[in-house]
Amino acid sequence: MKTIAVFSVKGGVGKTACAVNLAYAAATQSARRTLLWDLDGQGAATFTLRLAAKPGTSARKLFAADAELDALIQPSAYPNLDVLPADKSLRHLDRLIAEDGARSLKKMLKSFDRDYDRVILDCPPGLTELAEQAFRAADLLVVPLLPSPLSERAYDQLVAHLGKHHRKGPALVPVWTMVDRRRALHKATVDAFPDRVAIPYAVEIEAMAVHQAPVAATAPNGLAARGFNKLWAEVEAALR
Structure with a gap:
């Protein structure tokens, strides 16, 4: 099993779109047994796949006790793709991790070893305690970036942070998101790093929340x- 964390220092960069579409690609394109774990209290990935946390459950409590993770996992509408939904209780997860010595994310992920080939983590933005857990647990970090010098600066700071505090940490795959090549700054920034994948600013991505589906399911040729x-x-x- 390999774990991919989708992480960004700041929000509004298309992080959840990346997580949902990577999970869909893992399950369909590669036929991997895939789990998408929504760790963001906003629950956008959960909503996008037409799911919701089960009534009376709390995603936060999974970190505080020996709760059975399997009991909260839900199948999506797509073969090979399951989801561990988020709920608003995750908004206070960093405090729990910092104060109460919650179970480590890395240890929790080991329980999925036999059931899944790929686990995709949709992490909340920011260099938080949960982010540090993700850095220790993930095999690879996908980092969505807006095409701007400030985003590149933030990425360089992330690289420096990982180099200092997580020398044996995950490999990095940066990706440009919301790219509009009609804008001179976008074009110049993306062209300076031609080896990076660039996800275009597209109506299909904006419509994910309307259709509640990955873009490859609604517009596969786009x-x-x-x-x-x-x-x-x-x-x-990168995982081979």
């Missing part, structure tokens, strides 16, 4: 779907 498929191919190659 530029956005092809971009996410290309990103998944790069992720798979």
Whole structure:
């Protein structure tokens, strides 16, 4: 089993779109037994796949006690793709991790070893306690970036942080998101790093919340779907 964390220092960069579409590609394109674990209290990945946390459950409590993770996992509408949903209790998870010595994410992931080939973590933004757990647990970190010098600066700071505190940490796969090549800054920034996958600014991605489905399920021949498929191919190659 390999774990891929989708992480960004800041929000609003298409992180959840990346997580959902990578999970879909893993399950369909590669026929991997895939679990998408929504760790963001907003639950956007959960919503996008037409799911919700079960009534009376709390995703936060999974970290605080020996709760059975399997009991909360739900199948999606797509073969090979299951989801561990988020709920608003995760908003206070960092405090729990910092104060109460919660179970480590890495230890929890080991319980999925026999059932899944790939686990995709949709992490909340920011260098938080949960992020540090993800850095220790993941085999690979996918980092969505807006095409701007400030985003590149934030990525360089992340690389420096990992180099200092997680020297044996995950490999990194940066990806440009929301790319509009009609804008000079976007074009110049993306062209400076031609080896990085660039996901276009596309109506299909915005419509994910409307259709509650990955773009490859609703517009499989579109530029956005092809971009996410290309990103998944790069992720798979990096995990070999």
